[in-house]
Amino acid sequence: MKNFRRRGREMVDYVADYLENIEQRPVYPDVEPGYLRSLIPTEAPLEPDNYDDIIKDVERIIMPGVTHWQSPYFFAYFPAASSYPAMLADMLCGAIGCIGFSWAASPACTELETVMLDWLGKMLKLPEHFIAGTHGHGGGVIQSTASEATLMSLLAARCKAVRRVQETNPERLEAEVLSKLVAYSSEQAHSSVERASLIGGVMMRKVPTDNTYAVGGGMLKKMLEEDRAAGLIPFYFCATLGTTSSCAFDHITELGPICNEENMWMHIDAAYAGSAFICPEFRPLLNGIEFADSFNFNPHKWLLINFDCSTMWVKKRQDIIGAFKVEPLYLKHENQESGRHWQIPLGRRFRSLKMWFVFRLYGIEGLQAHIRKQVVLAKEFESLVRADKRFEICAEVVMGLVCFRLKGSNELNQLLLKRITESRTIHLVPCQLSGLFVLRFAVCSRVTDSGHVQHAWGPSTSVSKAGPMQGRKCLVSCCRCKMS
Amino acid sequence: MKNFRRRGREMVDYVADYLENIEQRPVYPDVEPGYLRSLIPTEAPLEPDNYDDIIKDVERIIMPGVTHWQSPYFFAYFPAASSYPAMLADMLCGAIGCIGFSWAASPACTELETVMLDWLGKMLKLPEHFIAGTHGHGGGVIQSTASEATLMSLLAARCKAVRRVQETNPERLEAEVLSKLVAYSSEQAHSSVERASLIGGVMMRKVPTDNTYAVGGGMLKKMLEEDRAAGLIPFYFCATLGTTSSCAFDHITELGPICNEENMWMHIDAAYAGSAFICPEFRPLLNGIEFADSFNFNPHKWLLINFDCSTMWVKKRQDIIGAFKVEPLYLKHENQESGRHWQIPLGRRFRSLKMWFVFRLYGIEGLQAHIRKQVVLAKEFESLVRADKRFEICAEVVMGLVCFRLKGSNELNQLLLKRITESRTIHLVPCQLSGLFVLRFAVCSRVTDSGHVQHAWGPSTSVSKAGPMQGRKCLVSCCRCKMS
Numbered sequence: 029m030k031n032f033r034r035r036g037r038e039m040v041d042y043v044a045d046y047l048e049n050i051e052q053r054p055v056y057p058d059v060e061p062g063y064l065r066s067l068i069p070t071e072a073p074l075e076p077d078n079y080d081d082i083i084k085d086v087e088r089i090i091m092p093g094v095t096h097w098q099s100p101y102f103f104a105y106f107p108a109a110s111s112y113p114a115m116l117a118d119m120l121c122g123a124i125g126c127i128g129f130s131w132a133a134s135p136a137c138t139e140l141e142t143v144m145l146d147w148l149g150k151m152l153k154l155p156e157h158f159i160a161g162t163h164g165h166g167g168g169v170i171q172s173t174a175s176e177a178t179l180m181s182l183l184a185a186r187c188k189a190v191r192r193v194q195e196t197n198p199e200r201l202e203a204e205v206l207s208k209l210v211a212y213s214s215e216q217a218h219s220s221v222e223r224a225s226l227i228g229g230v231m232m233r234k235v236p237t238d239n240t241y242a243v244g245g246g247m248l249k250k251m252l253e254e255d256r257a258a259g260l261i262p263f264y265f266c267a268t269l270g271t272t273s274s275c276a277f278d279h280i281t282e283l284g285p286i287c288n289e290e291n292m293w294m295h296i297d298a299a300y301a302g303s304a305f306i307c308p309e310f311r312p313l314l315n316g317i318e319f320a321d322s323f324n325f326n327p328h329k330w331l332l333i334n335f336d337c338s339t340m341w342v343k344k345r346q347d348i349i350g351a352f353k354v355e356p357l358y359l360k361h362e363n364q365e366s367g368r369h370w371q372i373p374l375g376r377r378f379r380s381l382k383m384w385f386v387f388r389l390y391g392i393e394g395l396q397a398h399i400r401k402q403v404v405l406a407k408e409f410e411s412l413v414r415a416d417k418r419f420e421i422c423a424e425v426v427m428g429l430v431c432f433r434l435k436g437s438n439e440l441n442q443l444l445l446k447r448i449t450e451s452r453t454i455h456l457v458p459c460q461l462s463g464l465f466v467l468r469f470a471v472c473s474r475v476t477d478s479g480h481v482q483h484a485w486g487p488s489t490s491v492s493k494a495g496p497m498q499g500r501k502c503l504v505s506c507c508r509c510k511m512s
Numbered sequence: 513m514k515n516f517r518r519r520g521r522e523m524v525d526y527v528a529d530y531l532e533n534i535e536q537r538p539v540y541p542d543v544e545p546g547y548l549r550s551l552i553p554t555e556a557p558l559e560p561d562n563y564d565d566i567i568k569d570v571e572r573i574i575m576p577g578v579t580h581w582q583s584p585y586f587f588a589y590f591p592a593a594s595s596y597p598a599m600l601a602d603m604l605c606g607a608i609g610c611i612g613f614s615w616a617a618s619p620a621c622t623e624l625e626t627v628m629l630d631w632l633g634k635m636l637k638l639p640e641h642f643i644a645g646t647h648g649h650g651g652g653v654i655q656s657t658a659s660e661a662t663l664m665s666l667l668a669a670r671c672k673a674v675r676r677v678q679e680t681n682p683e684r685l686e687a688e689v690l691s692k693l694v695a696y697s698s699e700q701a702h703s704s705v706e707r708a709s710l711i712g713g714v715m716m717r718k719v720p721t722d723n724t725y726a727v728g729g730g731m732l733k734k735m736l737e738e739d740r741a742a743g744l745i746p747f748y749f750c751a752t753l754g755t756t757s758s759c760a761f762d763h764i765t766e767l768g769p770i771c772n773e774e775n776m777w778m779h780i781d782a783a784y785a786g787s788a789f790i791c792p793e794f795r796p797l798l799n800g801i802e803f804a805d806s807f808n809f810n811p812h813k814w815l816l817i818n819f820d821c822s823t824m825w826v827k828k829r830q831d832i833i834g835a836f837k838v839e840p841l842y843l844k845h846e847n848q849e850s851g852r853h854w855q856i857p858l859g860r861r862f863r864s865l866k867m868w869f870v871f872r873l874y875g876i877e878g879l880q881a882h883i884r885k886q887v888v889l890a891k892e893f894e895s896l897v898r899a900d901k902r903f904e905i906c907a908e909v910v911m912g913l914v915c916f917r918l919k920g921s922n923e924l925n926q927l928l929l930k931r932i933t934e935s936r937t938i939h940l941v942p943c944q945l946s947g948l949f950v951l952r953f954a955v956c957s958r959v960t961d962s963g964h965v966q967h968a969w970g971p972s973t974s975v976s977k978a979g980p981m982q983g984r985k986c987l988v989s990c991c992r993c994k995m996s
Binding site for chain 1: 578
């Protein structure tokens with residue numbers, strides 16, 4: 029532990045230095061695939077290496093190949109949350125080093141998780157049936173990612189559907205029933221939703237969206253009628269609140285009652301947008317949650333809790349637990365009801381410590397301020413785009429994501445993105461909307477501020493000439509200039 | 513970052529203190545289910561709490577409910593690896609905070625992982641086809657847990673089997689083929705193996721074991737013949753090297769050729785024992801690996817790399833990648849071949865940093881020394897048991913696990929375990945072997961030494977009277993004394 033005490037303090041300083049000076053690093057690396065292998069021995073050393081050499085190698089080998097997600101110039105994908113309370117809690121979690129696969133394996137690990145999910149559920153004003161409390165039938169669990177939450181909900185729904193069909197038709201074989209089951213999701217849903225159906229071995233149909241890229245009740249209803257007429261069994265609908273491409277919101281107040289009537293499991297995936305529902309002004313977007321069987325979002329995206337922390341609630345935890353319980357003696361314990369059979373991996377870190385530290389050190393108001401600040405920054409970027417007649421906004425800006433493009437061909441926009449990527453000053457990724465190649469500008473880093481947004485758009489008087497960006501290539505609007 | 517710099521140093525000290533003094537804490541907590549909820553507010557605070565209060569609450573609320581997996585008196589389940597290099601690397605990983613779901617999302621993250629899996633594969637002397645190198649068709653990936661590795665291998669095998677059947681019989685429907693597929697595993701296999709078949713929606717048959725709790729070729733062959741005769745399609749066998757109950761080793765040199773002949777995927781789960789194969793004296797137990805399609809073990813169990821780090825190798829990575837590739841525009845990238853579609857979660861931490869730090873700071877010899885030391889300690893405990901005629905050893909002690917029991921009824925042994933658990937001085941869990949209730953003594957903590965093993969058995973002159981255990985209840989052999 030002497031080593032840890034000394035090197036741990038040094039690492040704290042290294043980390044603090046890295047994060048304090050991150051905007052001086054190019055946000056996107058300038059390396060070719062395979063760059064790392066030539067910098068590193070082909071085998072592990074027989075005897076210990078020198079610690080200082082390893083730290084030097086972090087700068088020499090690792091950092092040149094890192095895409096700096098925490099840089100204020102990172103506007104790609106969605107945020108990867110990071111904050112000092114979460115990092116501290118993660119250190120503690122690593123030290124305790126328990127594997128919480130059952131209550132007995134570390135009671136605090138299971139119990140803090142249940143209570144933190146209740147805290148967060150109340151912050152979101154979830155319906156009472158999602159809160160575990162001391163007597164509830166529902167409750168929450170931490171999954172690694174939204175992909176796993178989607179998969180678990182689909183598998184639980186599959187199990188429930190097969191049982192229901194076989195109850196009324198005991199002669200039908202499981203394989204035959206499975207072949208008739210149909211799951212549904214938006215054509216704009218995340219790729220992991222389709223993947224869940226491949227893993228679960230069931231059909232999935234993609235529901236077309238309206239002109240806001242959202243699914244409405246009418247379209248789902250029409251598909252259900254067709255499929256029932258064809259002898260199929262609709263059993264699951266995955267709604268998305270805040271799609272990956274454009275942050276569109278499926279109309280769950282219309283969809284929920286349909287799912288309930290049709291005996292279909294409704295899962296809501298709000299991976300990115302979910303965090304915003306802690307703000308009263310965004311909470312109406314979650315109306316309709318009362319019809320859902322399960323709900324998931326990723327605090328590790330937008331709620332300042334480092335990856336991984338994907339929170340999932342279910343209306344009846346027995347639906348999830350009952351689907352896959354396999355219990356050998358070495359896992360049995362008197363207090364089995366508090367055990368965990370809610371996820372694919374059996375082992376789990378003490379991740380709720382991160383939630384506890386972040387909620388207590390920010391407070392609800394601090395977290396709301398973080399969400400609101402990032403939405404304002406997205407609106408600021410939207411205004412810059414709208415003020416330039418060469419560009420267009422491609423979807424309503426509701427949260428921290430702006431979808432935009434140059435008026436003109438897809439090729440032109442691909443070229444624009446290529447120029448921006450090659451500048452390595454900001455980082456964006458594209459999406460496709462109605463066949464158009466669109467650029468996504470997502471406000472990601474906790475430390476992004478107006479100066480960074482202004483600079484991302486182009487050289488501006490609002491950025492101090494003496495600032496870290498001095499002499500750098502100019503950006504979105506400027507890459508355009510050079511393209512004519 | 514000022515906060516992180518200050519509080520991070522304090523946390524390093526807290527962690528170092530915790531680990532230095534861990535044996536003074538009762539290894540198993542004295543709390544009732546639900547203990548934590550009454551100690552904690554029902555809702556998150558609106559405004560930030562005081563940091564010092566939070567740290568006080570760690571001792572007041574969390575620690576009393578922790579099962580101390582890192583305590584030298586923890587002999588339950590299997591080890592949860594922990595070392596200072598891994599904890600340092602984890603801090604760095606949290607700071608970089610990238611989500612490595614594709615090469616472009618952070619090239620260093622994907623590339624270091626590939627190279628580290630090659631390093632580790634070479635340490636285990638895996639066949640060349642499991643090494644990625646620059647031109648290989650196989651290679652390794654980090655999964656969160658062995659459960660996920662098993663599931664991925666089963667799903668890949670399922671996909672391959674369906675395609676193969678449909679190639680020769682295009683008229684057969686997927687649902688019908690799925691209903692005929694049969695997977696196999698040892699009756700002693702981990703519960704997650706059966707769970708994988710439930711998730712994958714395929715039958716699984718459990719192969720009876722011989723008197724060493726291992727599966728041999730004859731028994732599998734017999735089942736395959738029966739099942740083929742019944743029109744079923746055997747497609748997958750999961751062999752276990754080092755079962756959870758008794759650390760038994762399936763006979764893969766017999767089983768491998770059968771799987772190859774029968775066109776079945778052979779997956780090898782060596783979750784615990786795999787780490788030992790870095791020692792030449794244990795490597796023969798891995799002979800037969802050349803017949804396997806995939807292989808997995810958990811460095812987060814026994815190779816000093818903190819959870820999670822479950823390493824999996826496949827012979828042909830196309831088998832895994834091809835099974836579930838779903839690729840939207842926002843994930844597409846020029847260097848797609850280096851992308852990752854090898855696991856259930858799309859997002860992933862920069863976990864290979866932990867491998868890199870541990871391998872370099874211990875060196876191969878340091879890791880071998882760790883394994884050997886723990887095996888010697890298990891043998892020491894075995895000798896203590898064998899020297900006491902009231903007890904019996906229930907399975908050969910090959911690695912760090914000793915299965916033992918009192919000669920007599922299951923009830924007697926259940927009572928013994930209950931006494932030991934209530935003493936809260938050491939922690940053990942049971943297993944079932946041939947219908948007998950058996951106690952498992954697994955050498956877990958990195959800091960367990962001979963004194964702890966001696967004390968676990970009973971009061972002994974080898975433990976200093978002034979040591980931390982003074983005045984504590986005595987243990988295994990002594991609990992027995994009081995039972996007559």
